[in-house]
Amino acid sequence: MNIATYARRNLFRRKGRTILTMVAIALAVLIFSIIRTVIYEWNRGAEEAAQDRLAIRHKVSITMELPYKYIDEVRATPGVTKATWANWFGAKDPKERIPFFAGFAADQNSFFDVMDEMSVDPKVLEEWRNTPNGAILGDLIAKTFEVKPGDDVTIASDIYPGDWKFKVVGIYKPLRKTVDRNSFIFRWDYLNNSDAVPPPMKDKIGWILARIDDAAHSAQIAKSIDAKFEDHDDQTSAMSERAFQLSFMGGFTAILTAFDYASVGILLILMLVLANAIAMSVRERTHEYGVLRAIGFPPAHIVGFIVGESVLIAVIGGLIGVAMTAGLINGVMGPFLEENMSGWFPYFSTPPYVMGLAMVAAIGVGIFAGALPAYRASKLKVTDALRRLD
Amino acid sequence: MAGNGETIVKLAGINKTFYRGKEPIPVLDSLDLDVPSGSFEALMGPSGSGKSTLLNIIAGLDRPSRGSVSVAGSQLDKMSDGELAKWRSQTIGFVFQSFNLIPVLTAAQNVELPLLLTGLSGAERKKRVATALRIVGLEDRMDHYPRQMSGGQEQRVAIARAIVNDPKIIVADEPTGDLDRKSADDVLTLMTKLNKELGKTIFMVTHDPHAAEVATVQRKLDKGALL
């Protein structure tokens, strides 16, 4: 036997309390992991953005449009291998089956060439070029609208009035998990030529996506593009695709900060619960600690017993929590979110570093929770401890 | 081990005053005590006379307000708390009224506790535990838990724990207080054996006249002074 045996045996002294405490710890670890996973995966889409692509938009507002001729100048910029453009359509489902989906009017000759993570059969592209009101859909939106290639589909727009009827010519295949499967892409010239766009508003594009030859030159090429349009009325803001996607996240900083605080908060609650449980056990064993000190165990040993027991409970509870995390998040919650909320969370699984962080947090909580009761027990005079008959 | 007859406990001018709030409560007053090595002392006296306080001072559990304490060659009043703890583990064996065994450990593991403070190997510790339990006659109860034993057996295990480190002095506070007559006699017989055959110095505080009879020296403490 050694000191560890004593610590271990003490766990079973009050089985109910020990088990309840471990459940609380496991729960806290689970919650902590969920919160940190959400924070981690929130920006995941941006992390997987293409390194070798730039997004160019109007400097003042994403809602303001650029002149059509800008595309030629961007294509002519050194470092740019190919470029395409698209306009935001503000698409809505007239039957309200889905609250929101991304509708674009894009260039039929270059869009899928630049956005090659949306893979389209060359025959489909050919047909698209021959069908003025043709549209290429993601598999999920096609399922929602209950259409397949060859069918007609009607959508509405927030921005452009009336009903818009398109012919589905094909479905794109997403080559990466972060690709949105609910996109609806039709021809830009169809929009531009329609009456919905009055003559003064014609020949305008929403934003440009450009492929560059070397990802390392991304910042320089972006600067040179912006420099070209510096003196025009409509200035541009070019940035890496990752920065572009993150720019939509600026409005969420407060929420993510709140999540951060929440993950600390749950640890605080846990610390209070564990500290309370340990303090109660220590109080009940004050007499016994007195005996041990009479026999000659120095106060440091007593501190070690108490903190050691606290950490042991925390570690076991923590391990249970990590197991629950792996099972619940990676096993059940993750795949569910990835399938049904793939727009928000194309990936949802707890990375190992979060589980490691949770274990470290559990150990830390164990140490701090045990520290104060241990300190107080060690400060007690031996004779006082012996007198207590709790 | 101190030679027979040499003074093993020397207390001089011991004063001990407790405080209840601001009010001083004097318990021991200018007390002197010499205990020869190998002696079996019984200290008696009415409640509140300070018997346990005196015992605590001898055992290095408490300090006097004034006076000099020399036990087994060490000057206790000059030692720090840490030094006292170490000294206790090497020099004193404790026997308490309420046995004070740890309920979640077996008899053997309880006896082994003081040995964890030494640097002995696991095998060496096991040997000493077996020896101690044999001396008290409970070797067959090695792996039993305190709740599986009678009061008398628990106290004998406690005595085994007290002697496993081969202490110079055994300090006993009302060792028979919680026992029935038969068990009490068993314990007293055991303590006599430790004193006569193993030469242990024993300092015992007691109410029990039977216990006092077994001792070689009987002292009385009244109102803080030895009679």
Added chain:
Amino acid sequence: MVPVSYNVRSLLVRKVTTIVTALGIALVVFVFAASRMLTEGVNAAMATSGRPDTVIVLRKGSDNELSSGLPMDAVAKLRAHPQVSQAAGAGAIGELVQVVMAPHEGGSGEVSNVTIRGIPEDGIAFRPEVKITSGRAPKPGTNEVVVGKAIAGRFKGFEIGGTVELRHNRPLSVVGIFDAGGSSYDSEVWCDREFMGQTLGRTGNVSSVRVRLNSASDFEAYRREIEGTANKDFAAKVQREADYYRDQSAQIGTFLKFIGMFFAIMFSLAAMIGAAITMNAAVAHRSREIGTLRALGFGRFSILFSFVFEALLLAVAGGVIGSIAVLGLSFVTFPMMNFQTFSEIVIRFHAAPSVFIWSLVFALVMGLIGGLVPAIRASRVSPVEAMRA
């Protein structure tokens, strides 16, 4: 019944345990109340953002001002109806609404979308609740703007004397800060409509038209006239202002409520376990007392009730502490992106009385659930325990 003082004294005797357990509950109540304050904040912002006698007209098919467009002459046509109040500062106003990317103040480099509203000359007068709190109103026809109090100072240039670029070489000059009483206008920049139209190349149309009716009950008649086939000039959608704003915040409101509830419930599980541990230990520790009470004649139910009551006391203590602490959040603002408009909206933590009532209820529920099993165990203690050594 076991006297209340028994429970109060018992809690006070074990001070440390009582305080620690109450703090755990307090923390959970804090989280719960904070999320409720946020939801109330959304409701408050939206509630103050709409008068019952004011109507907002958008192009048919548009869901918000940003994507809507109406011809400029629609304003006069919308005004020329019997239901419309022709008083000064009423009538109809047409406005242009745009979002611009504004960099956050400080070095973070982050940007958010901020709403800029091009107002006509009587734009401020139309909204009597809006007050210029510092600086002055912008001069019509110029590049002068005023900034809502919720966003003043949070973005680069959004202070008196600062400039905001609407377009290349077309700076807007900030001359004042306004207070719109907590409505969503507080998160906007107000500019001269003509100047904005020229700068953006959007002369000749407006995003939306607001109309003041004679009374709220005129709404249905007015709507029929405008949306009906009688109106061939433009296809419009007419909504009460309050309904419009309620729709705008529907998604955010639901999102925040959901997240808040999720956290509160998850956290409460941990706190309830803490309360259960405490009450369990109390029962074990006081088994002799309980046995004595039973021997004296107190029945099982009295004991059960007494311990449930003690748990509730503990919970209420925690609830009160948490509620007081959360009041401090009243001074904190919470900027968020409105999913539907992509623009920034600043929400305040709003300390509505309902928040505290619900917090108390929540705390009581936690105490009840956490303390029930220990209380049942207490009631099972037999009088024999009184005799145990």
